[in-house]
Amino acid sequence: MKSFFLTASQTINALKQPKDVGFRSINEEDISITKYEALARIGITILLLFIALYLFKSSDLENNYSEIASTIIGAIVGYWFR
Numbered sequence: 001m002k003s004f005f006l007t008a009s010q011t012i013n014a015l016k017q018p019k020d021v022g023f024r025s026i027n028e029e030d031i032s033i034t035k036y037e038a039l040a041r042i043g044i045t046i047l048l049l050f051i052a053l054y055l056f057k058s059s060d061l062e063n064n065y066s067e068i069a070s071t072i073i074g075a076i077v078g079y080w081f082r
Contacts, residue, residue, distance in 0.1 A: 007041070008080050014038035045080070048072055 014033045033041075055069035 005081060007082055011038045011041055045076055048076055052076075 052072040055065040
């Protein structure tokens, strides 16, 4: 269960770094990301959430986009909780 919440913990640890040195370790145990990658993860997540909310809101009887929106939200949750 060490890898559970790995994405969230990597992102939090990257944002806590005092400065972004851009250095990556080759060691397999040290899976670190830079602040830019952490901010990109957060930005893409927010963008996908807005798309999903728009699809939920624009669903009607003729065009049911709620299944697509649910899939997007499920993918986001799965990504952050992996």
